[in-house]
Amino acid sequence: MFTGIIEATGRVVHCQLEGSNTSFTIQADLASELKIDQSVSHNGVCLTVVACQPDHYTVTAVEETLRKTNLNEWKIGDIINLERCMPANGRFDGHIVQGHVDQIGTCIYKEERDGSWLFDFSYDPTFGNVTVEKGSISINGVSLTVFNSAPDSFRVTIIPYTYDFTNFSTVEVGDQVNLEFDVLGKYIKRILTGYQP
Incomplete structure (x- = not known):
């Protein structure tokens, strides 16, 4: 984990x-x-x-x-x-990330805004994954908070530290990224919707 x-x-x-x-x-x-x-x-x-x-x-x-x-x-x-992997005696600073990517997303917008960066990502909603406003998502392994949550897209803000010390500085519009949606959300959705053909 x-x-x-x-x-x-x-x-x-x-x-x-x-x-x-x-x-x-x-x-x-x-x-x-x-x-x-x-x-x-x-x-x-x-x-x-x-x-x-x-x-x-x-x-x-x-x-x-x-x-x-x-x-x-x-x-x-x-x-x-x-x-x-997180050590058993470590602090849980992000959110539960399994390292099991759900699907690929695409960067559709990038803007520097007073020292931080806004990124919008789109994804194929037919896979059944969802985001929740102010919920968590992993993008290229980075734990981030979602806003502007829509059925097929969302926005995140990247602080300068994250921009400088991860590969977010190399992500441009059109680039594909790995998305792992919040595992708690996935289990709740499965409980509510059951198994669909």
Whole structure:
């Protein structure tokens, strides 16, 4: 489980297609603290470390992950948001983030406003995901508060710290991002609507 509070960023230094899977090698300062089999959130996607060195490590994304996230667009040099699992004795500073991306969203608006940034994102509502005004969402692994909630879009505000220390500084209009909707909202919706064909 994660909290959506990004610890560090990493840089993609190698991509390798392996059958229907893709392995990514990430260069990051926290690589020396990782171990094989550890789960790490990469732009909101929980991936398992399969190899590690002092300055880089490797993870593998399976076909299902590549299909539902923007990982199939990653290229060498891309900056990735990183968060290790929350320790059992840690503070819960964000919200419950599972690292299971629900779908891709698209940046449709970006504006700097007196030191902060406004971002609007759209998403396909046919997947059944919803946002709630002042509720939580994870965008590329970052825990954020939703406003201007609509059936197929929402807005978030990014403070300078988050803009500077995550990959939000690289997100532009037209870019795709990984969205994980609030898990509590998903369970409540399932209880109310049941299983639909």
